[in-house]
Amino acid sequence: MRVFASRAPLWVFVALVLAAATACTTTVEGTPVRQQTDPASLEVGNYQITPRVVGNAKTDKQSRVRESQRLSDYVALPFESDPGYTFECSDGVRPHVVTNHKGLGDLLINDTFDDVAHDLRGGWVNTWCSGSDADDLHRKLSLAVLELPDADRAATVGPALEHDDFTYNTDNRAVTLAKYPDTKAHWRPNVASIGAWTVHDRYVVFIKIVDELAATPDLTDLTGRTERMLDVALPLLDKFQPTPADKFEHMPLDPDGILGRTLPTNPEEPWRPDPDGAYTGRGSIQSLDTGDLDYLTIGDIDLVGYGDALVFHSRTGAAARALWDKRNPATTLTENERAIAPPPGMTGDIGCFAHLVNGQPGYKQCTFHVDRYNVQAVALNQTELYQKTAAEYVLVTSR
Template sequence: MRFAFRRLAVAALTVAIASVSTACGSDSQTTDHASVLDVGAYSTQRPDSGFDDRSSRSRGMLVESLRLGERVVFGSEVAPEFSAGHGGKVLATGSGFRNADGVSAAAMEPFNPLAAFISNAQDTPYIGEYHKHYELSVALVAFPDDQTAANAAAAMEREDFGANGSNVPVPLADHPTALSHWRPGTPNLGSWMAFKSVVIAVYVEGVQANLDQLAGFVSKTYQQQMPKLESYTPTSPDQLSMLRMDRDNLLTRLVKTDDAIPDQRSFAVYSARGFAGLGADPTTAARDYDAQGVQAIAVSDNKYLYKLNDAAASKSFTNYLAGDSTVSKYIPIAGVPGTVDVMCFKATQPNPTIVGARRFRCLIPYDGVVAEVFSDQESDVRQLAAAQYLLLKDAG
């Protein structure tokens, strides 16, 4: 199963307002709320930013990889055969690079890659064992300079070409610098091309061995991908370890429930487009995030924090999240006693595409942000939401 963030299904809910008595004193608000709201064992203290305060090459590689992920083409932007997003993945780790479709760690690592991200799309959200399908993988790998990228592209293509003696070159008239090949009679094609200091690696699979169709898909992918890389300014290799992950201090506004270790799945900050690219319908999600004014999304264990343009946008986006219907089909349940705006929900069915606890969910809007928290236990999700509510209010 590929990892993917997905928007969760819910219907709109108006939460009953509970009155809270307030004592006198300049700092009484926090004390009184804490005495009323049940936060269980959760801390309402703002976590520190130690994860960003020290030099770290592995963190820098993650941040730079996510920058590439903001710019990777969506399959649905290439052709309707690739309309179902199957998520994206950072290939760069502190201990090396992961292999993936079209990407060989052994072939590229001698060229000092700095970051890498791969995105996958297919024709259906769920693929059966014997289902013939369309698949498109697009990987972006950053290198120190243009010539190194060109050399790395040739090395990756050469290694893949040599893996099977039946492979033959495939020239692309629209992209003469692309290095492509296929094995006649097989319904797939691989291609590698350097664009400035980034290698674009494309792997496409069809339902039949139609070379013209496969080559057409690859050419269209390059046509869509290159303009998206025009805005990419590479980070200098000597500055990579200084890249901060959380410039807006979003992660420190989320309740601490796990170790603060930078990780694409459990502790990271995404752009709106980068986050949309992790889901089943990235084109629609990116459009909706833009329309709603979403500027960034922080992911921390079983919590998200969405940064919006202003308080009005956060209220509007809360309603958007509450009405976004997908796999889990959430229904409203009682919110957090003692709060006005917190909404909570229960899933009516499991979502097999989601990693982690997702049975219960609460939305907590505050000023220009919206927090979204999850748990598999109803009492626990309310305690977590209460703690998150207090932290947002106290952190300001």
């Protein structure tokens, strides 16, 4: 690896240069412009360093994945109804995007989903648990939202899926939600869990709660938790604007260009369960170890690139700085993390650390802030991490 001398990024004030050329006392309005980063000053390996144009969806699957990502920003997170859900969990790694039955994993045990919802436009599922990974037992809430072509199709698909789910086990009993009487729900009286299907306009909302902490099954508690989740979930969906039917086939995959400045995941070595994508809000929570939405509000985030790195763009420089101050690794390291040096040639707002597994370094992460961006990169190999981080710096500072 080539090693270059560290140097801070330079700022060029075009207006001041013009003023100096005319008269010392003349003031010309202008905007500070960051000098183009010289890739030769950083070791980027073979990583992409030129912003790319992602283009439009070329297949029906790409369109449905993209619609799922758009939808995700309006799918409620369990902790929004109850802060007791503290971490994202699942029985094994599975994606959030739902384009067929595989996206729902073990939430559905019947095999009729693909036939019933054959015209699914997209969907998203969030599963969160109480406590921590170290606990043996949890209270788990899964929320899945399925988008159909129109309200009539949702009104057909929702009850059909609930019927197949209900009849799969002969011990299931129907449950009525007082606040949402049109919701179809069921449970087994000897099991502390409930499944509820709600049709809301063109959406089918499926909530499943499993309470491993309950001494005995408590239906009142389970229905109350379900209703509180619907209280948050349904108003959010009203804010979503589905892609019009005549624009669905070739919709843009990166309309704001954030994905073009995000390193693409190597298709031969995918380390994330979900495909690369662009987000504007809640959907990006999948990538953060957090049980709140502070990063959205503090950082005033408007764009997130999700790929082989995570690129967060703020609406203002002040908000990006505030987000960095909150998540600066220098002040947030835990006992299971150890600081490591930043990549050669990179200074300023950057922090890197290794996650410790039984006291030994495991995967490593670098986080940096520049202009209106906060970026995270992760790798097992430190050299790879450094190259990836440097490449992302070039990408987000390129004009």
